[in-house]
Amino acid sequence: MKREKNKRRELSLDRRTFLKGAALGLAGTALPLDKADASFWETFFQKHFREMNDTEIKKVLQRLEKEAEQKYKKAIKIGNEKAMPGVLFGYGLDLSRCIGCRRCVYACVDENNQSKDPQIHWITVLRFKKGEKFSDLEESEKYYNPPQVPEKEYFYMPVQCQQCENPPCVRSCPTQATWKDPDGIVVIDYNWCIGCRYCMAACPYGARHFNWSEPGRKPEEINPNTHYLGNRPRYKGVVEKCTFCIQRTRNGRYPACVEACPVGARKFGNLLDPNSEMRYLIEHKRVFRLKEALNTNPKFYYFFAYGR
Amino acid sequence: MFYLIKNFFIALRQIAIGSKRYYIWVAFLSFLILLGASAYFDQSRRGLIITGMRDQVSWGFYISNFTFLVGVAAAAVLLVIPAYIYNFKPIKEIVLFGELLAISAISMCLLFVMIDMGQPLRGWHILPVIGSMNFPASLLAWDVIVLNGYLAINTFISFYVLYRLSIGKEYKMSVIGPLIILSIPWAVSIHTVTAFLYNGLSARPFWNASILAPRFLASAFCSGPAIMIVLFQIIRKQSEVEIEDRAIFKIAELIAYAMGLNLFLLGAEVFKEFYSGSIDTYSIQYLYFGLHGKSALVPWIWTATLLNISAFLLFLLPRTRENFTTLNMACLFVIIGVYIEKGLGLVVPGFVPDTLGEIYEYTPTTPELLITLGVWATGALIYTLLLKFAVPIYTGKLRFETKA
Numbered sequence: 048m049k050r051e052k053n054k055r056r057e058l059s060l061d062r063r064t065f066l067k068g069a070a071l072g073l074a075g076t077a078l079p080l081d082k083a084d085a086s087f088w089e090t091f092f093q094k095h096f097r098e099m100n101d102t103e104i105k106k107v108l109q110r111l112e113k114e115a116e117q118k119y120k121k122a123i124k125i126g127n128e129k130a131m132p133g134v135l136f137g138y139g140l141d142l143s144r145c146i147g148c149r150r151c152v153y154a155c156v157d158e159n160n161q162s163k164d165p166q167i168h169w170i171t172v173l174r175f176k177k178g179e180k181f182s183d184l185e186e187s188e189k190y191y192n193p194p195q196v197p198e199k200e201y202f203y204m205p206v207q208c209q210q211c212e213n214p215p216c217v218r219s220c221p222t223q224a225t226w227k228d229p230d231g232i233v234v235i236d237y238n239w240c241i242g243c244r245y246c247m248a249a250c251p252y253g254a255r256h257f258n259w260s261e262p263g264r265k266p267e268e269i270n271p272n273t274h275y276l277g278n279r280p281r282y283k284g285v286v287e288k289c290t291f292c293i294q295r296t297r298n299g300r301y302p303a304c305v306e307a308c309p310v311g312a313r314k315f316g317n318l319l320d321p322n323s324e325m326r327y328l329i330e331h332k333r334v335f336r337l338k339e340a341l342n343t344n345p346k347f348y349y350f351f352a353y354g355r
Numbered sequence: 356m357f358y359l360i361k362n363f364f365i366a367l368r369q370i371a372i373g374s375k376r377y378y379i380w381v382a383f384l385s386f387l388i389l390l391g392a393s394a395y396f397d398q399s400r401r402g403l404i405i406t407g408m409r410d411q412v413s414w415g416f417y418i419s420n421f422t423f424l425v426g427v428a429a430a431a432v433l434l435v436i437p438a439y440i441y442n443f444k445p446i447k448e449i450v451l452f453g454e455l456l457a458i459s460a461i462s463m464c465l466l467f468v469m470i471d472m473g474q475p476l477r478g479w480h481i482l483p484v485i486g487s488m489n490f491p492a493s494l495l496a497w498d499v500i501v502l503n504g505y506l507a508i509n510t511f512i513s514f515y516v517l518y519r520l521s522i523g524k525e526y527k528m529s530v531i532g533p534l535i536i537l538s539i540p541w542a543v544s545i546h547t548v549t550a551f552l553y554n555g556l557s558a559r560p561f562w563n564a565s566i567l568a569p570r571f572l573a574s575a576f577c578s579g580p581a582i583m584i585v586l587f588q589i590i591r592k593q594s595e596v597e598i599e600d601r602a603i604f605k606i607a608e609l610i611a612y613a614m615g616l617n618l619f620l621l622g623a624e625v626f627k628e629f630y631s632g633s634i635d636t637y638s639i640q641y642l643y644f645g646l647h648g649k650s651a652l653v654p655w656i657w658t659a660t661l662l663n664i665s666a667f668l669l670f671l672l673p674r675t676r677e678n679f680t681t682l683n684m685a686c687l688f689v690i691i692g693v694y695i696e697k698g699l700g701l702v703v704p705g706f707v708p709d710t711l712g713e714i715y716e717y718t719p720t721t722p723e724l725l726i727t728l729g730v731w732a733t734g735a736l737i738y739t740l741l742l743k744f745a746v747p748i749y750t751g752k753l754r755f756e757t758k759a
Contacts, residue, residue: 091476095487165404171711183634184712206711215558221495222480223487239487241480242403242473245495247413251558253711256410257473260402283402284473341557 086110095223096236096275107238108275115280119266126274128297130230136291136346137231137325138302139314139334140205143351146310147172147196147203154307155207158292159278160270164263167256169289170207170304177202207304208233208254208289209337209345216246216255225286231318231346232291234276242284251338252345255288291315318346362521362755369744369753377743384736391729394722395470403473406723411715412706414471416723419698420730421467423578424460425549426571426697428505430579431457432542433609439535445602451749452590453583454513455741457542461506463734470726494552501545508538513745521748521755546571559705561638564627570620571697576613577666578693580606581686586738588683594746604677610689611670618667638704646708651716656700662692 089110094103108125115123152170161167173187177200180186187204197203214233217225224239225246247255261283273279274294281287292302296315305313316323325348328334334348373381398405408415431453438447469475480486481499490496512531519526550568557563584603591598628639640646645653669675669685676682708714719727747753 095480098487173711184710185634185637185708187712189711189713215556218492219495219556221489221493221499222477223489224480239477239480240474241477243468243471243495244413244473245493245552247410248553248705249556249558251710253410253709257413258402259409260404282474286473 086114090238093238095239097223097226104275111275111279118280119269121266121269121271123269123271123273123280125279126272126294127276128274128294130228130232131297132229133317133319134230135318136210136296137316137318137329138210138291138347139316139325139328140347140349141312141314141352142202142204142349143353144310144312145172145203145205146312147174147191147198147201148309150307150309151205151304151313154303155289157268158270158295158303159289160262160264160273160280161256161287162258162260162262162264162281163268165260167258167262167287169254169256169287170205171253172203172205174198174201174203176200204349206252206254206337207347208291209252209343209347210289210291212344212346213342215249215251215341215343219245219249221245228276230297232276232293232296233288234290234293235286235288236276237279237281237285237287240285242286244286246286251341251343255286257286258283358755365753365755366521366744366748369747370740373743381736381739384732384739387732388729388736391726391732394725395729397722398470398726399475403471405720407718407720409715409717411709411713412703412717414702414706415717416699416719416727417467417471419702420727421464421471422549422701423694423698424464424467424734425502425546426575426693427579427582428457428460428464429542429546429572429575430583431509432539433576433580434583434606435535435539435542437605439532443605445599446605449587449596449598449602451513451516451745452587452742454509455745456579456583456586456738457509458506458513458741459734459738461502461509462737463730464502465506466730466733467727470730494548494555497548498545498552501541501548505538505541505545508534508541512538517745517748520751521753523754543572546575553701553705556705558710559638560635561705562701564624566620566624570617570624573613573617573620574693574697577610577617577663577689578697580610580613581689581693584610584686585683585690588679590742590746594742595750595752596746600677603682607670607676607682607685610685611667611676614663614667614670614689618663637708641707641714642700642704646714649707649714649716651718652700652703655695659692659695659700662688663696666692 093107096104099107104127108127112123112125115125149170149172152168152172155161155169156163156167159169161169171189173184173189174191175181175187181204191201210227210231210233212227212231214227217227217233221243222239222241224241225233225235227233242257244257247257258281262281264280269280270278272294274290274297277290277293292300292304296302301315302313305315314324314328316325318325318329320326328350329348332350332352334350336345336348406415406417434446434450434453437443438450469478472478481488481496483490488496488499490500512534515531516526547568550571553559553562554565554567555563584606587598587603590596625639625643628636637646641649642652642656644650666685666688669681669688675685703717706715706717744753
């Protein structure tokens with residue numbers, strides 16, 4: 048009697064499994080056969096990152112590491128460091144120091160495994176003519192290319208993900224594939240994003256970038272130290288963005304752009320720590336944030352350390 | 356049950372038999388669909404890089420067509436209101452064809468969203484329960500609900516009516532009455548939600564105007580009925596369906612009011628943007644006059660404006676409205692005019708200049724146009740096949756067997 052009951056329990060499917068099975072049947076008809084291996088189906092049915100327990104995440108990370116190794120012929124570590132308690136990351140950018148050299152842009156690309164062909168940059172440096180209005184970004188030039196920087200009559204403003212406390216992109220995502228982690232970093236699950244690009248329409252800072260094709264990057268250019276929610280290899284057809292170098296900052300390091308800046312225009316720290324550099328500059332400098340009228344509350348502070 | 360299955364096959368057989376012209380038409384559509392499918396195959400292999408879209412203009416022709424077609428689908432309601440509420444007989448008899456058009460239009464809408472997705476196989480992530488639908492925060496989640504609901508309502512109503520007709524019985528208002536009442540606000544909701552999709556983004560000042568949803572509805576009530584007027588004339592010429600002139604002229608009159616309202620709302624928008632002259636008006640400047648020498652949309656939007664104004668006059672005057680040459684001309688004007696205004700003319704300026712002030716000029720590429728054409732051909736094929744068995748049932752030529 049008891050055995051029979053157990054048997055019945057084994058046979059009964061829960062609704063989710065059933066529906067997924069139905070979806071599998073449907074999708075199976077639409078797929079090329081050579082892709083129909085176990086790894087493909089595991090990828091297809093991978094759960095939302097925040098719905099997985101630690102064992103499931105571990106399994107997924109192992110599979111992704113294996114796939115990445117097959118693709119790039121080198122060992123790639125995909126970490127899953129969680130947000131530290133009592134930490135809220137903030138960023139400072141000293142506009143009086145920035146010389147517009149774009150070293151941050153390329154350091155970011157080296158660190159974060161963006162596609163190099165076609166190029167994806169998470170940082171955009173805007174150039175403005177001195178004396179022109181610059182809350183009006185339409186006056187800016189993104190493709191400036193002088194023989195030497197800084198140029199006398201211009202100043203520069205780098206823009207990247209502002210890690211809003213009230214992020215319009217997160218609200219707009221129809222599948223909850225992007226969210227704000229407890230340390231304030233807005234992250235994307237590249238295995239859950241459906242590539243609808245609604246978040247890109249919603250972002251006021253041009254911070255979100257789409258993989259219009261398969262990301263092109265040579266194996267020797269791959270940074271093997273990655274994070275699931277950050278710089279791990281991405282896919283064609285998903286959105287990506289700056290994560291304050293989550294793979295570094297959750298391990299106590301500075302973001303790559305902060306380290307690369309030759310003039311020290313970039314600051315980074317914990318907004319909840321009263322002794323942090325970020326708190327110092329918020330208290331002692333006059334900071335502002337980009338497009339404040341939109342009430343997105345960025346944790347990315349612009350300021351002028353001195354006049355020049 | 357036996358009869359139900361048998362009748363289903365009788366109806367199904369209808370789509371396989373037809374005149375030579377019918378076969379040529381279906382073959383032509385199938386050819387376009389294959390053309391689009393092969394271009395889509397290439398897109399799914401190489402990625403959306405084969406389109407003209409880039410990070411600066413991240414939505415283009417696909418979403419433009421989607422927006423236009425939501426309006427067409429919503430406009431089926433325009434026929435429902437006088438037909439069922441006021442019992443205006445001539446329209447009541449043809450409302451079925453409007454509902455079938457709504458089914459085809461919504462199918463196209465869903466296809467346009469699918470082909471625009473970077474990871475279409477992950478589409479199930481958007482579903483509730485098995486996926487993780489971001490409801491109620493994301494307007495796109497709302498759109499999925501209202502569009503699919505609208506498809507279900509219209510499919511049920513039209514198939515129920517057809518079924519009752521096919522067994523020689525009058526349909527029961529107690530069954531579809533409440534659904535018809537529901538379908539009216541629902542039709543308004545699909546276009547309102549689609550407008551809110553754009554409207555709610557503070558990052559894009561061009562869309563972030565509360566006049567957007569009313570403008571969407573007004574223009575939809577022009578283009579949808581105009582398409583129906585053209586289709587009705589084709590249907591009554593090609594089949595034995597009788598559609599009274601009176602019904603067509605009534606619909607034309609409704610278009611005149613809708614277009615009047617549409618032009619008024621457009622004027623209100625244009626005044627506010629240009630007179631206030633803040634930095635948020637760059638997009639509308641780009642649309643109508645070009646910005647820094649970039650002016651890809653300028654000829655298109657002026658064509659649309661001129662077409663809409665001339666169509667308004669043609670629909671307004673009873674003499675031109677009730678003459679089929681000028682009436683059809685006006686319909687064509689409205690369809691093209693609204694297609695530009697609510698398509699590329701709405702979507703692209705939202706992205707130009709982009710949020711960091713860059714002006715990227717978007718033009719759809721050939722594969723993008725082919726895929727779009729393929730979706731339109733699919734919609735036309737769906738409508739053709741639906742009509743293929745709906746028309747003989749409607750005219751009484753096709754009757755099903757029942758037990759009695």
